[in-house]
Amino acid sequence: MIQSISSSWLSEYSSAVAAGICAILVFFGWLCLHLNLIGPAFILLAIAYLVGGYESTQAGLTTLWEEKELDVDLLMIVAALGAAILGLWDSNYYLIIDGAVLILIFAISGALEQIAMAKTDRNIRSLMAMTPDTARLITGDREKEVPIKQLQIGDTVLVKPGELIPIDGLIMEGNSPINQAPITGESLPVDKTIGEEVFAGTLNGAGVLRLKVETPPESRLIERVIRLVEKAQNESPPSQQFIEGFERGYAKIIVILGLIFGILPPFFWGWTWETTIYRALIFLVVASPCALMASIMPALLSGIANGAKQGILFKNGARLEMIGRIRAIAFDKTGTLTLGKLQVV
Numbered sequence: 001m002i003q004s005i006s007s008s009w010l011s012e013y014s015s016a017v018a019a020g021i022c023a024i025l026v027f028f029g030w031l032c033l034h035l036n037l038i039g040p041a042f043i044l045l046a047i048a049y050l051v052g053g054y055e056s057t058q059a060g061l062t063t064l065w066e067e068k069e070l071d072v073d074l075l076m077i078v079a080a081l082g083a084a085i086l087g088l089w090d091s092n093y094y095l096i097i098d099g100a101v102l103i104l105i106f107a108i109s110g111a112l113e114q115i116a117m118a119k120t121d122r123n124i125r126s127l128m129a130m131t132p133d134t135a136r137l138i139t140g141d142r143e144k145e146v147p148i149k150q151l152q153i154g155d156t157v158l159v160k161p162g163e164l165i166p167i168d169g170l171i172m173e174g175n176s177p178i179n180q181a182p183i184t185g186e187s188l189p190v191d192k193t194i195g196e197e198v199f200a201g202t203l204n205g206a207g208v209l210r211l212k213v214e215t216p217p218e219s220r221l222i223e224r225v226i227r228l229v230e231k232a233q234n235e236s237p238p239s240q241q242f243i244e245g246f247e248r249g250y251a252k253i254i255v256i257l258g259l260i261f262g263i264l265p266p267f268f269w270g271w272t273w274e275t276t277i278y279r280a281l282i283f284l285v286v287a288s289p290c291a292l293m294a295s296i297m298p299a300l301l302s303g304i305a306n307g308a309k310q311g312i313l314f315k316n317g318a319r320l321e322m323i324g325r326i327r328a329i330a331f332d333k334t335g336t337l338t339l340g341k342l343q344v345v
Contacts, residue, residue, distance in 0.1 A: 013118065015055060019104070019111035022052030026100045033093055041093065048100045049084070052107040053077055070251040075284075076106050078255075082281035113301055131200045131222055135166040138210065148217045155213045159204050167200050168220045169211035176207025183221060188342075238318060254287045 025048035032041035060074030083099030086092070136158040137146045143158060148166055151157070156172065159165055165178070177189035180202045189205055192198055198211065201222040217223070262280035265271040271279075300317045307314055314320045 013111075013114065015107070015114040016111040018051050018055065019107040022048050022100075022104050022107050025051065026097065026104055029100065030097050033097065038093065042096075045084075045096050045100050049080065049103060052100070052103040053080065055110055056103070056106050069248055070255055071248060072251050073106070075251045075254055075287075076102060079284045079287070082284045086278065086281050115302075131220070132164050132166045136160075151213050151217055153213055153216060157211045157213060159209045159211060161204060161206050161208060163204050165198050165200055165202050165204055165209075165211070167211065167213050167215075167217065169198060169214045171196050171198060171209055172212050173210035174207050176209055177205035179203040179205065183225075238321070254284065257287075258284045 025044045029041045029044035029048060032038075032044060056073040057077050060071055060077060063069050063071045064074060080099035080102045083102065084096045087095030087097075087099070132148070134145050134147055135151060137144050137151065138156040138158050151167060157167055157169065161176070171192055171194050173194065175191065175193035178192045178198055179189045180186050180199065182201050182203075183199050192209075197214070198209070199222065200220040258280050261283050262277055265276045265279075266273055300320055303320050304314050304317065307320070
């Protein structure tokens, strides 16, 4: 059991673990350089490059191989390796630290995105836990507990007091106060009677209800909410779409300019090949836009995850981005905005 939990935790936070290890290695590599321990510093920084840059290298090479496109991940790796080469070339070993920090920034960005995604996944699982896996199906005079997926439109389901309602349906018999806070946000239970609609995931009060299944299990309101949250994870807001489009073109431009700077100067300006390659590598290091490319999605995913934790479900990242520009909100009711939490006073 412990081994299962630890392996699941490692897979869920692999990027965060890699970023943490990379940060520790970079710090101790810098410390060794500061103490003039060159050999240990090289070993620590080499491992930092491997640990922190593995995912970006894999992503960049996959994009290059499958989509025949250059992206900023590959550009960042080239820039980091260029910094390492410059450091060895010029005996300025602190440049190797600069390359490691470049990799670390991208590793931290990937870790933040993974943590935010994991939070959202947990919140989606908690939404799914709001509905029972089984329901009491009534056939004639018999009551049988069956999996939700086996229910069909028109079936009759029995819900006892204090139970979660398993399906979206109409009340055929009985009446009861229903706590609909998980679905509608209403702070007080709503009295429901024959002919009225109830939703899966809401809590039955003191009455016994017989419900008629109105929608297939996969079309329940709570299922649609879950799909909206999942969709929000995968949809990029306009700012991220712009950045992603920009980074492809930017990476191509920088690589082309790097090749130009690394080939033409000896023929036109009489530079030595050593000076030319050195300056071309400097250009690649300086031109890597790591902070810009890592700035959008981690923040938005964190916002979506935190919203889900607070009971706020965003349709997609674009809606969350739009809310950031809101300056005023008008409500059509007064005195009804509550926390949705009952108190004894």
